[in-house]
Amino acid sequence: MALQIYFSIISFAVFALCTSAQNYFSVNFSYAGPNGPEKWGSLSPSYAVCSNGKAQSPVNLMKTDIVLNKQLKNLDRHYLPTNATLVNNIFNIGVHFEGKVGDININGKNYSLKQLHWHSPSEHMANGCIHDAELHLVHLTQDNDIAVVAVLYKLGDPDPIISQIEDKLVELRKKTRAGNMDDLIALGTIDVEEINRSSHRYYRYVGSLTTPPCKEGVTWSILGKLRTLSKEQLELLKAPLGAEFKHNARPLQQLNGRKIEMYYHPNHLHGTRATQFEYHE
Numbered sequence: 001m002a003l004q005i006y007f008s009i010i011s012f013a014v015f016a017l018c019t020s021a022q023n024y025f026s027v028n029f030s031y032a033g034p035n036g037p038e039k040w041g042s043l044s045p046s047y048a049v050c051s052n053g054k055a056q057s058p059v060n061l062m063k064t065d066i067v068l069n070k071q072l073k074n075l076d077r078h079y080l081p082t083n084a085t086l087v088n089n090i091f092n093i094g095v096h097f098e099g100k101v102g103d104i105n106i107n108g109k110n111y112s113l114k115q116l117h118w119h120s121p122s123e124h125m126a127n128g129c130i131h132d133a134e135l136h137l138v139h140l141t142q143d144n145d146i147a148v149v150a151v152l153y154k155l156g157d158p159d160p161i162i163s164q165i166e167d168k169l170v171e172l173r174k175k176t177r178a179g180n181m182d183d184l185i186a187l188g189t190i191d192v193e194e195i196n197r198s199s200h201r202y203y204r205y206v207g208s209l210t211t212p213p214c215k216e217g218v219t220w221s222i223l224g225k226l227r228t229l230s231k232e233q234l235e236l237l238k239a240p241l242g243a244e245f246k247h248n249a250r251p252l253q254q255l256n257g258r259k260i261e262m263y264y265h266p267n268h269l270h271g272t273r274a275t276q277f278e279y280h281e
Contacts, residue, residue, distance in 0.1 A: 028043060029043055029047075029091075029211075029212050030244045030245070031091075031244055031245060031247055031248055031249070031250075032244055032247075033244065037050075037250050037251055038251075040212050040214065041214075043212070044212070044213075046212075046213045047212045047213050047214065049208070049213065049214050049215070049216060050212055050213065050214035053208060053214060053216050054216075054256045055206060055207055055208060055216045055217075055256065055258065056207060056208045056214060056216070056253035056254070057123070057124075057207030057208045057209070057210050057218065057220060057250075057253060058123035058124040058125075058207070058210055058249075058250060058252060058253065059124060059125075059205065059207065059252060059253055059254075059255055059258075059260070060124070060125040060127075060128060060252050061124060061125060061126050061127060061203055061222065061260055062127055062128065062260075063127055065255060065258075065259060065260050066203065066259075066260045066261070066262050067259050067260070067261055067262065068261075068262050068264060069204070069261040069262065069263065072204060072261060072262075072263040073105075073263070074200075074263070074265065075104060075149070075202050075221055075223075075263070076104065076105050077102065077103075077104045077149070077195075078102045078103065078193075079101055079102035079113060079191075079192045079193045079195070080100070080101060080102050080193070081189045081190065081191040081193070082097055082098060082099055082100070082101045082189065082190065083097070083098045083099065083186075083187070083188060083189055083190075084096060084097050084098065084187045084188075084189075084190040085098065085184050085185065085186055085187060086165060086168050086169070086172055086184070086185040086186075086187050087184055087185075088172060088176055088181060088182075088183075088240050088241075089117065090181065090241075090242070090245065091211060091241075091245050091248055092117045092118060092119060092211075092241070092245070092248050093117060093118060093169070093172070093237050093240060093241070094115050094116065094117035095115060095116050095117070095165070095187065095190065096114070096115045097113060097114060097115060097190075100112065101113040101114075101192070103139070104139055104147065104149065104221075106147055106219055106221075109141055109145065110141065111139035111140060111141050111145070111146075111147040112139055112140055112141075113137055113138070113139050113192075114138055114139065114140050115138050116135060116136060116137045116138065116192070117135075117136055117138075118133055118134065118135055118136075118237050119133065119134045119136070119210070119248050119249050120132065120133040120134070120234060120237060120238060120246070120247070120248065120249065121133065121134075121247070121249050122134040122152050122153070122249065123150075123210050123249045123250055124150060124152065124222055125252060126152060126226075131152045131153055131154050131226070132153050132154050132155050132229070132234060133152075133153040133229060133234055133237070134150055134151065134152055134153065134249070135150065135151040135153065135161075135195075135227075136148050136149075136150055136210075137149040137150075137151075137192070137195070145217070145219075146209070146215070146217070146218045146219070147218070147219040147220075147221070148218060148219070148220055148221070149195075149221050149222075149223065150220060150221070150222045150223065151195065151222075151223050151225070151227055152222070152223075152226055152227070153226070153227050153228060153229045154226055154227075154228055155228065155229065155230070155231055155234065156228030156229070156230070157228045157230065158228075158229065158230040158232075158233055159227060159228060159229040159230070159233060160194050161190075161192055161194060161195065162229055162233045162236075162237070163233075164187075164190055164191070165187055165190070166233065166236060168185050168187055169236040169237065169239070169240075170236065171185055172185055172240050173236070173239040173240050175240075176239075176240040200224075200264070200265035200267070201223070201224030201225070201262065201263060201264050201265070202221045202222060202223050202224055202262070202263050203220075203221070203222045203224065203260050203261070203262050203263075204219070204220065204221050204222075204260070204261045204262070204263065205220050205258055205259070205260045205261065206218065206219055206220070206258070207220050207253075207258075208253075210250045211250070224262075
């Protein structure tokens with residue numbers, strides 16, 4: 001049976017950015033069974049685009065669909081240490097930031113970082129290869145346009161960002177097991193600036209949210225640097241989630257003629273190498 005999921009109205013646009021219990025209403029969705037991804041579009045009129053949309057996410061980043069765009073700019077990001085809160089969104093684990101964290105600039109628009117969350121396994125594939133986890137950094141403009149910076153993970157050394165919150169993830173797991181599903185855990189100051197290192201390549205396309213309501217028009221930037229997290233960290237991210245959400249990756253969606261553009265820093269262009277799909281740097 002699918003677990004009952006609670007959303008605020010604002011969460012429809014920004015991946016559950018609001019967590020005020022007073023504004024919640026319930027809708028069932030899951031990643032398996034009768035309310036699984038293939039049924040999302042029929043669960044609510046607000047979710048119709050999950051089934052009939054033509055620019056949905058995630059997608060497979062195939063080299064045959066990738067074009068080098070020399071007009072793309074470096075993904076200029078500046079993040080500051082700031083206070084944050086750990087949240088069990090039921091369908092994933094998220095970190096919500098208080099105040100101004102930092103911005104990215106895309107096509108002359110400033111998008112402010114509002115929250116981040118993880119999926120496991122990865123939602124996007126890299127040339128047909130699925131990875132162990134995926135991080136989404138969700139940014140908004142003042143008029144609520146959405147841009148997501150995505151990072152793929154493989155198992156290996158611990159991830160420094162997750163390392164900052166490991167103790168709190170253990171606490172969240174305990175609270176969840178005690179039935180306190182809506183408890184928020186203060187994290188203190190969190191620094192995500194480290195995510196900016198060595199990202200001289202990224203892949204850009206326009207898609208959608210990967211959870212209902214599957215809103216389209218989302219600008220995706222998938223970093224070309226594959227990061228690592230430890231097996232223990234991956235288990236901590238899954239532990240607070242119900243059985244039907246431990247595997248919380250939406251199936252791949254059709255490109256429907258969309259092209260994936262690639263940015264490659266000019267200092268790293270050598271012959272035709274930049275037009276080849278090489279996810280590992």
